[in-house]
Amino acid sequence: MKKILYSVMTGMMLLSACTNSLNLEPLSQISPNKSFATENELRLFVLSFYDSMLPNSDNEEKAFTSLYTENSDNIVLTGLDNRLTGNRTVPVSGGGWSWESLRNVNYFLQNYQRGGISPAVAEKYVATARFFRAYFYANMVARYGDVPWYSKPVEATDNEGLTKGRDSRTVVMDSVLLDIDFAIAHLPTNQSSAEVNKWTALALKSRMCLFEGTFRKYHTEFNLPDAERFLTQAADAAGQLIDNGPYRVYVSTPDKAYADLFHALAVNPTEVILARQYSSSLQIFHNVNYYTVSPSFGKPGLEKKLVDSYLMKDGTRFTDKPGYDKLGFFDETKDRDPRLSQTIRTPGYKRVDGANVLPPSYSGTVTGYQLTKFVTAAPNDANGKSPNPLPIFRYGEVLLNYAEAKAELGSLTQADLNKSIKRLRDRAGMPGLNLTAANAKPDAFLAAQYKQVKGANTGVILEIRRERRIELIMEGFRWNDLMRWKEGHLLAQQFKGAYFPGAGNYDLDNDGKTDLVLYTGTQPSLPGAQFLKIGTDVSLENGVAGGSITINPNTPKKFNEERDYLFPLPTQDLLLNPNLKQNPNW
Secondary structure (H helix, E strand, O other), rough: OOOHHHHHHHOOOOOOOOHOOOOOOOOOOOOOOOOOOOHHHHHHHHHHHHHHHHOOOHHHHHHOOOOOOOOOEEEEOOOOHHHOOOOOOOOOOOOOOOOOHHHHHHHHHHHHHHHOOOOHHHHHHHHHHHHHHHHHHHHHHHHHOOHHHHHOOOOOHHHHHHOOOEHHHHHHHHHHHHHHHHHHHHOOOOOOOOOOOHHHHHHHHHHHHHHHHHHHHHHHHOOOHHHHHHHHHHHHHHHHHHHHHHOOOOOOOOOHHHHHHHHOOOOOOOOOEEEOOOOOOOOEEEOOHHHHOOHOOOOOOOHHHHHHHHOOOOOOOOOHHHOOOOHHHHOOOEEOOOHHHHHHOOOOOOOOOOOOOOOOOOOOOOOOOEEOOOOHHHOOOOOEEEEEEEEEEEHHHHHHHHHHHHHHOOOOHHHHHHHHHHHHHHOOOOOOHHHHHHHHOOOOHHOOOOOOOOOOOHHHHHHHHHHHHHHOOHHHHHHHHHHHHHHHHHHHHEEEEEOOOOOEEOOOOOOOOOOOOEEOOOOOOOOEEEEEEOOOOEEEEEEEEEEEEEEOOOOOOOOOOOOOOOOOHHHHHHHHHHOOOOOOOO
């Protein structure tokens, strides 16, 4: 039971939909009048929070993000989400404005004492509940801004509670800080990738305070105070975990350590703090293999700007090379940061269980940069058959949170970089990040993307953002990163893939064999090759004259700077509760 986060309580609490889902009593086999009489009953109730509130591969609306299926400018699909086309609409209901998970947490916090369990025994379960309330509200604030704060379940007769308006995010986030600090102080310190502990709470605090601090810093239009206070809290929480926690960056050899962390069939306790756990023996799976190898899920691939962001193996900038944007696949992937070849198929790629060298399969990727992160052995390629764990919190993120918070505060030192970014680069066999050099010559390629970054630390902030995007790809961070940095305009740029000078035969891995044929007119005959017809199967920037692959070139992309940094509230809830007000310009 301890190995599985989420199957224990699936049938225990069945909540039906009604106004805000706030006045429903959780239905369970535990009688409300006799509940929480034993420690096991406390534990069972608290375990239900993991399934309902933590992300997996496909519950974005409930958990605010989904793991590995990022839909931003990191991973490109054949279709475009409404968030990318500007065709977002106000939902009638749902859309993330859901409160039943909070109702369950508050119900527990109000009632856990009724069975007479001693405070010493109940303490860690109370701390877990307050961790999840902090987690819930931090995500709601990130999504909607101001939200109603509820510290107890709302009863059916409580008209004031049911028609409560939105509290300011400053009030809500101060309450969230009280919850997460309680969790940090009272959760156990033992390592467990299946249940939250003190270190998980510190990781969450570093994450949510970094979001809030940078959001307040860059979104001056909201006139929010205390950006530095939240950034300081982020750095302090991350620093406590780095200095005192039991986790480390997992290392083996630079050519495989990063990949091994994600396609392993068991949680790596060295670095993973908390994970969604899956199991072949229990028949609990996700779908990452099928997602990356079949054409059924939009043929996902990395976007070209992300691929261009990877440094050379010696630490120099790929984008400083003359003509970098017109290099063929073999040349552009040669001698790069080893994490690139552990994230996508590059020359020499073999499956985890395979002996054959495989080029990118254009039936599985629309950009030519085919994903391999999280991909396990070929027998798991069937729909919904991937059994490997998906990390929710890991030490690598905490290192990045620490470096970014310190850089945004202006207090970053070389010693700070050495105990954060350097450890991630050491794993990949890459040179560390030099503070003085980064600030002396900021990367123009990155500066053109991140237009809000200014000041003395511009260069190192840009480099930390490079590191974050590369290290955390497919782990569900990119959307929130762009929102807090006020860089939503990047979502409206044309998505691109690999470069081809025009029709012809292409040896992608330089082994003397043609892997891909781009053609016009009638398809040629060449056994073993892949075929793409220009203008039909693939679009190039300049048509038959060549260029980078362009994805959905005829579909306009838009991001409304005056509206899209916050999500809309559903119309049904606005009608049911006249004290709720819609977000600006929705």
